[in-house]
Amino acid sequence: MIRHGVKRGTKWLGMILSAAIFMMPVSAAAQTKISYHSNRYQPADDVRLGRQAAAEAEQQFPLLRDADVTAYVERVGQRLAAAIPPEFQHPEFRYYFKVINASDINAFALPGGPMYVNRGMIEAARTEGEMAGVMAHELSHVALRHGTAQATKAQKYAIGAGVAGILGTILAGPTVGQLAQLPIGAYFLKFSREYETEADLLGARIMANAGYDPRDLANVFRTIEARGGGGGGGFLSDHPSPANRYARINQEAQSLHVQNANLDSREFFSIKERLRGYPRAQTMAEIQRSGQRYPNQGNDYPRGDRTNYPSGTLGRVAYPSSRFRTYTELGGVRLSVPDNWRELPDQDSSVWFAPEGAYGTANGTMVYTHGFNLGLAQTRSRDLQQATNEFVNGLQQGNANLRARGSYQRSYVDGRNAVSLSLSNINEATGRSEIVNVVTTQLRNGELLYLISVAPETDYYNYQNAFQNILRSLQLND
Ligand SMILES: [Zn+2]
Numbered sequence: 001m002i003r004h005g006v007k008r009g010t011k012w013l014g015m016i017l018s019a020a021i022f023m024m025p026v027s028a029a030a031q032t033k034i035s036y037h038s039n040r041y042q043p044a045d046d047v048r049l050g051r052q053a054a055a056e057a058e059q060q061f062p063l064l065r066d067a068d069v070t071a072y073v074e075r076v077g078q079r080l081a082a083a084i085p086p087e088f089q090h091p092e093f094r095y096y097f098k099v100i101n102a103s104d105i106n107a108f109a110l111p112g113g114p115m116y117v118n119r120g121m122i123e124a125a126r127t128e129g130e131m132a133g134v135m136a137h138e139l140s141h142v143a144l145r146h147g148t149a150q151a152t153k154a155q156k157y158a159i160g161a162g163v164a165g166i167l168g169t170i171l172a173g174p175t176v177g178q179l180a181q182l183p184i185g186a187y188f189l190k191f192s193r194e195y196e197t198e199a200d201l202l203g204a205r206i207m208a209n210a211g212y213d214p215r216d217l218a219n220v221f222r223t224i225e226a227r228g229g230g231g232g233g234g235f236l237s238d239h240p241s242p243a244n245r246y247a248r249i250n251q252e253a254q255s256l257h258v259q260n261a262n263l264d265s266r267e268f269f270s271i272k273e274r275l276r277g278y279p280r281a282q283t284m285a286e287i288q289r290s291g292q293r294y295p296n297q298g299n300d301y302p303r304g305d306r307t308n309y310p311s312g313t314l315g316r317v318a319y320p321s322s323r324f325r326t327y328t329e330l331g332g333v334r335l336s337v338p339d340n341w342r343e344l345p346d347q348d349s350s351v352w353f354a355p356e357g358a359y360g361t362a363n364g365t366m367v368y369t370h371g372f373n374l375g376l377a378q379t380r381s382r383d384l385q386q387a388t389n390e391f392v393n394g395l396q397q398g399n400a401n402l403r404a405r406g407s408y409q410r411s412y413v414d415g416r417n418a419v420s421l422s423l424s425n426i427n428e429a430t431g432r433s434e435i436v437n438v439v440t441t442q443l444r445n446g447e448l449l450y451l452i453s454v455a456p457e458t459d460y461y462n463y464q465n466a467f468q469n470i471l472r473s474l475q476l477n478d
Contacts, residue, residue, distance in 0.1 A: 037149035043092045047112035054114035064101040065426045073097045083209035088143040101400045103281040109138035111147040128268035129216030140202035146195045208256035218249035317357040320466035336473035350375030367429045373452040387448045388440045401426040413441040414476045433457040443478045
């Protein structure tokens with residue numbers, strides 16, 4: 001699927017971004033004994049709330065769909081989860097770990113177990129232990145049930161740092177249902193210093209139990225600090241020097257025995273090497289600006305933002321009709337398209353044709369599973385091959401899983417020189433492999449005309465003829 005960006009974020013994302021700054025702040029007083037805070041919710045409520053928040057998170061943030069990287073982070077995560085002391089284990093909780101393709105040095109965990117580690121976090125960490133340190137800290141917030149404990153507290157005092165305004169008319173205290181309506185940042189990402197200290201201390205214990213050096217949890221703060229506090233989000237910028245926190249963790253580490261020490265980072269380094277093969281990740285702020293997310297098919301759309309509910313619905317798609325209809329687009333380009341496909345103007349310089357069931361919008365982002373896109377691009381180069389490289393690189397910037405399947409081929413469009421490239425992608429609405437074919441040629445004014453066909457890999461065979469017929473029908477008239 002090819003992304004066409006849009007320019008709206010959601011309140012929810014705003015909350016995440018502002019809350020991100022507060023993750024893992026500096027500890028003040030330290031208490032080695034850790035216990036639960038009062039909590040009016042049941043562990044099953046944590047699970048439910050976390051699951052809802054995770055569905056939202058995955059609508060908003062692009063996951064890095066790399067099986068090797070994800071499996072690796074999952075393995076480290078499961079090792080840490082298994083090392084949570086028994087008194088903080090909850091049979092209801094299910095810990096799982098996914099990687100967000102964003103450059104900010106950040107990670108967050110949600111009640112009941114879902115955790116998201118940013119690609120930037122992995123790239124910034126110097127060792128597996130440092131990455132594990134951040135994860136162990138986040139895991140501790142979950143195990144200690146800090147999210148729902150914080151909601152309980154806010155309800156009790158009818159205040160709560162920064163949540164008073166959000167609570168609005170429900171100052172008397174949110175029910176689980178009401179809580180689920182709040183942006184997740186309200187309760188689940190922003191914690192008091194007391195909670196942060198607890199997460200540091202329990203995190204250090206989990207590290208030691210899992211065979212990591214607990215001091216790596218302290219070290220990672222220095223690493224983040226050295227990287228300017230975590231990129232756009234300014235990870236530590238709102239907090240005093242982390243020296244206190246650093247010392248506190250190291251002090252705690254002296255009392256911890258590292259079980260079955262495993263300090264090997266070789267796999268970590270090969271994962272980092274693998275990440276270097278991807279185009280630069282966007283920051284969360286850039287993702288917010290461009291709105292480059294698709295709904296996951298089958299999930300609900302985000303609650304808070306229904307204004308861009310799908311105008312089409314992804315679902316069953318009919319095979320291309322053998323009858324064609326002719327259109328004139330982009331100031332004179334004529335083409336013929338199966339007559340059961342709709343014309344879907346995209347921007348001034350781009351139009352899609354797609355069958356019912358193959359397109360929809362969510363959060364202002366167009367989603368296509370099958371279809372044909374015709375558009376004009378401005379490129380720096382007047383050389384067809386160079387201009388095409390530039391264009392394809394641009395597509396790849398916005399589509400982390402878009403990979404060339406072979407090399408460029410010579411081609412013709414309306415008798416004019418063209419180049420074509422076949423790529424594979426993972427459709428982020430369906431999670432299915434898809435084939436994306438790009439053909440480009442140049443108009444006489446130097447603009448690059450591009451023709452993109454998209455269909456699921458398993459279905460491509462059924463669309464190939466239609467795509468070829470469209471290409472053959474093109475008349476440029478410039
Ligand atoms: Zn924290």
